[in-house]
Amino acid sequence: MERIAFRTCPLCEATCGLEIEIVDERVKRIRGDRQHVTSKGFICPKGSSLKQLYEDPDRLRTPLIRDGGGHRAASWEEAYELIDRRWTEIVEKYGRGATAIYFGNPNAHQFENNLALRPLVKAMGTTNVFSASSVDQLPKHVSAGLMFGHPLSIPVPDLDRTDYLLMLGANPYESNGSLCTAPDFPGRLDALRERGGKLVVVDPRRTKTAAKADRWVSIQPGSDAAFLLAIANVIAAEGEVPEGIKDLVAPFTPDATASFTGVEPQTVREIAGELSSAPSAAVYGRIGTHTATFGTLASWAVDLLNVITGNLDRPGGAMFSYPAHIGEKRSSKQWTFGRWSGRASRRPEVLGELPAATLVDEITTPGDGQIRLLLTVAGNPALTTPNSAALEPALEGLDFMVAVDVYLNETSRHADVVLPPPAALERSHYDLAFTGLSVRDYADYSPPVFATDQPSEFEILVKLSAIAGGLGPDADPNLLAAAALAAAIQAEVQKPDSPIRGRDPGEILDTLGDRPWPERSLDLMLRVGHRGDHFGANPGGLTLAELEENPHGIDFGPLEPRLEQVVSTQSGKIELAPPQIVADLPRLRAAITSTNGSQPLLIGRRQLRSANSWTHNVEVLMKGKERCTLEIHPDDAFRLGLTQGGLASVTSDVGKVELPVEITENIRPGVVSIPYGWGHGQPGSSMKVAASYAGANVNLLSDGSIDELSGNAVLNGIPVTVAQASMDG
Numbered sequence: 064m065e066r067i068a069f070r071t072c073p074l075c076e077a078t079c080g081l082e083i084e085i086v087d088e089r090v091k092r093i094r095g096d097r098q099h100v101t102s103k104g105f106i107c108p109k110g111s112s113l114k115q116l117y118e119d120p121d122r123l124r125t126p127l128i129r130d131g132g133g134h135r136a137a138s139w140e141e142a143y144e145l146i147d148r149r150w151t152e153i154v155e156k157y158g159r160g161a162t163a164i165y166f167g168n169p170n171a172h173q174f175e176n177n178l179a180l181r182p183l184v185k186a187m188g189t190t191n192v193f194s195a196s197s198v199d200q201l202p203k204h205v206s207a208g209l210m211f212g213h214p215l216s217i218p219v220p221d222l223d224r225t226d227y228l229l230m231l232g233a234n235p236y237e238s239n240g241s242l243c244t245a246p247d248f249p250g251r252l253d254a255l256r257e258r259g260g261k262l263v264v265v266d267p268r269r270t271k272t273a274a275k276a277d278r279w280v281s282i283q284p285g286s287d288a289a290f291l292l293a294i295a296n297v298i299a300a301e302g303e304v305p306e307g308i309k310d311l312v313a314p315f316t317p318d319a320t321a322s323f324t325g326v327e328p329q330t331v332r333e334i335a336g337e338l339s340s341a342p343s344a345a346v347y348g349r350i351g352t353h354t355a356t357f358g359t360l361a362s363w364a365v366d367l368l369n370v371i372t373g374n375l376d377r378p379g380g381a382m383f384s385y386p387a388h389i390g391e392k393r394s395s396k397q398w399t400f401g402r403w404s405g406r407a408s409r410r411p412e413v414l415g416e417l418p419a420a421t422l423v424d425e426i427t428t429p430g431d432g433q434i435r436l437l438l439t440v441a442g443n444p445a446l447t448t449p450n451s452a453a454l455e456p457a458l459e460g461l462d463f464m465v466a467v468d469v470y471l472n473e474t475s476r477h478a479d480v481v482l483p484p485p486a487a488l489e490r491s492h493y494d495l496a497f498t499g500l501s502v503r504d505y506a507d508y509s510p511p512v513f514a515t516d517q518p519s520e521f522e523i524l525v526k527l528s529a530i531a532g533g534l535g536p537d538a539d540p541n542l543l544a545a546a547a548l549a550a551a552i553q554a555e556v557q558k559p560d561s562p563i564r565g566r567d568p569g570e571i572l573d574t575l576g577d578r579p580w581p582e583r584s585l586d587l588m589l590r591v592g593h594r595g596d597h598f599g600a601n602p603g604g605l606t607l608a609e610l611e612e613n614p615h616g617i618d619f620g621p622l623e624p625r626l627e628q629v630v631s632t633q634s635g636k637i638e639l640a641p642p643q644i645v646a647d648l649p650r651l652r653a654a655i656t657s658t659n660g661s662q663p664l665l666i667g668r669r670q671l672r673s674a675n676s677w678t679h680n681v682e683v684l685m686k687g688k689e690r691c692t693l694e695i696h697p698d699d700a701f702r703l704g705l706t707q708g709g710l711a712s713v714t715s716d717v718g719k720v721e722l723p724v725e726i727t728e729n730i731r732p733g734v735v736s737i738p739y740g741w742g743h744g745q746p747g748s749s750m751k752v753a754a755s756y757a758g759a760n761v762n763l764l765s766d767g768s769i770d771e772l773s774g775n776a777v778l779n780g781i782p783v784t785v786a787q788a789s790m791d792g
Contacts, residue, residue: 064086072109074678077102077248079095079099083113085512100615101501101618108672109671117489121752123469125139134471134481139518142480146465147535149436149462153436161436162436162531163191164183166439167195168199168442169441175521175581179520186531191425197416197419198420201358209363209638209643211637211638218366221378221502222248226259226342227261227343228252231351232287233350234272237272245501262275281731283326285356287364289655291348291364291365297331299312304371345380348365353770354777360651363644370639383622387592388498388506388585389592389593391593397631397633400413401413418769418775423450439478445474445477449776463479465479465527471750473676476746490511503619504619504621504622519581529543574598585607663734664782665782667778667779670738672684685755690738693722694727695711695730695736696728696730703787711723713783715765715782735785741760765777
């Protein structure tokens with residue numbers, strides 16, 4: 064028996080459509096869906112690997128319980144009973160403040176997790192919440208929240224219509240883009256240049272994207288904020304900008320910042336002129352600018368430039384997506400952060416989370432509120448968060464740990480219980496997060512490709528919510544989900560601006576039918592969203608059923624100006640100079656006047672065939688040329704006596720790694736690069752392919768430094784010492 068299934072790839076933010084050929088209920092081939100409304104057949108190597116991920120013999124199908132020196136298979140009942148008993152004991156002895164949760168970035172790709180995680184955190188009753196956001200994009204949420212009033216009001220470059228794109232710290236030819244959902248991002252950049260537009264890439268490495276650009280600007284790691292403000296300084300001197308902004312950027316002249324950024328003043332002036340004079344232009348900064356000492360200042364400076372050049376909220380500039388599941392109005396409640404702080408680190412929360420870089424401190428510092436119990440959901444912080452050398456023993460020293468994960472990896476090997484969710488092809492898919500960052504407004508939905516007897520991840524998380532809330536291991540997740548949906552409907556019909564205000568909640572619930580609970584919740588969101596059918600009040604409006612009838616998605620067209628609807632600050636205006644930003648500028652001014660150190664500066668890098676750490680167990684993605692290498696400029700390699708393919712040791716204040724040398728002119732002198740997500744093969748893990756391509760864990764070199772405003776980890780610009788590895792290791 065043969066059939067074709069269509070679905071959205073869940074492995075990165077590009078959200079490409081896939082066409083899956085199935086013979087006798089086995090995947091025969093995966094290729095790009097040529098009819099998909101946004102990706103139009105584009106696919107990267109990761110998309111086709113969903114077959115291998117589904118069939119991987121190392122993927123967990125049953126719960127594991129730690130028993131002595133290893134893990135053994137267990138029933139779901141036994142696993143939940145153990146979790147309930149130990150969770151109850153720890154909470155009764157130490158209080159709810161002794162529990163913590165960490166969730167990794169795959170959660171952002173799974174709408175059912177988006178629906179279940181907030182109730183889980185509430186049931187846990189803890190403020191010890193950590194996620195991959197604070198080793199990634201948190202500075203952008205902070206700057207967006209301060210400027211526009213909401214941390215999800217993030218403008219994206221209108222790639223398909225812009226005439227000029229200034230890109231910093233991003234490499235979409237290999238990463239496919241991030242905080243900018245653009246299927247076939249490389250093709251869109253090619254089209255930009257083919258229509259006569261210009262692409263300028265700013266990066267310490269001559270990445271694949273930089274090599275395709277009209278201009279590559281080599282910059283010193285961690286200096287993006289100063290570079291952007293130098294551009295703003297030139298524009299302010301030559302054009303009309305608010306007087307207060309002129310004063311703020313006055314110290315950041317191209318000449319004053321040159322030694323700090325490594326960018327010639329004339330280059331800054333030329334780019335400022337091009338940006339100002341282009342018919343349309345957008346500035347886009349990504350992870351290289353965020354995982355740095357001045358990450359939030361750089362994020363703010365990106366949109367400051369978009370505003371003062373007149374390119375915010377206009378075609379070809381930086382615009383705001385409008386997801387179908389979002390209503391007509393956004394809350395006008397003033398966004399705040401810093402509502403509480405970490406017990407040990409004293410670092411403030413942002414978006415309800417504490418910095419992941421401080422997780423180790425919260426576990427190891429004795430006293431009331433010390434973390435004794437940790438729940439991880441689709442996360443591998445042992446590899447992907449700073450100061451891994453200290454975090455590993457901290458995880459081992461916990462009283463109890465639960466991991467929701469498909470693998471026994473470097474983190475879950477420490478767990479007392481591992482609960483495996485279904486594979487990607489066994490779950491439905493809708494992008495709650497990434498449609499809010501899309502360069503076109505669209506929607507698509509994918510039903511599961513295969514059935515499974517495993518509980519869904521939604522059911523697992525609801526079950527854990529019941530246990531954390533004291534309802535015991537036998538609580539029915541369906542009853543809890545039903546109650547949650549009923550409460551959501553009740554809240555919706557009471558909202559003053561809801562399209563179903565005053566309607567009968569029972570009628571609404573009945574209309575949602577008998578789909579799985581996450582799908583019913585999704586259908587509710589779509590139907591009350593700005594494109595929804597409003598449960599009959601807007602005939603022809605969007606429903607989940609309509610998305611099911613359109614497996615290639617529905618394209619609603621290019622982005623449209625909507626700034627008045629987006630801005631939700633207390634003043635009702637864009638805050639170009641938020642007080643928190645202004646207060647942090649002296650720190651940057653001090654840095655540009657200080658003497659640069661002589662040590663090499665370490666940066667990370669992303670790779671086309673890697674989705675952080677968890678796709679490293681797929682042979683087809685790992686085979687070939689060794690990729691976990693130390694990139695270094697020929698001049699530095701010669702000075703240090705390093706040879707191509709030889710072994711180098713890289714040492715920071717907190718750790719040391721050894722890895723092969725890759726000498727390349729595609730990196731700035733004085734800068735070295737190690738990719739992110741490697742360091743496999745640890746005892747107790749069970750990922751055979753990953754272990755055979757172990758690589759070095761770059762986070763052994765990061766010390767837990769953070770961006771002051773957002774708490775985001777500093778992973779770029781770390782001073783290191785590089786030398787030949789000793790023969791005795």
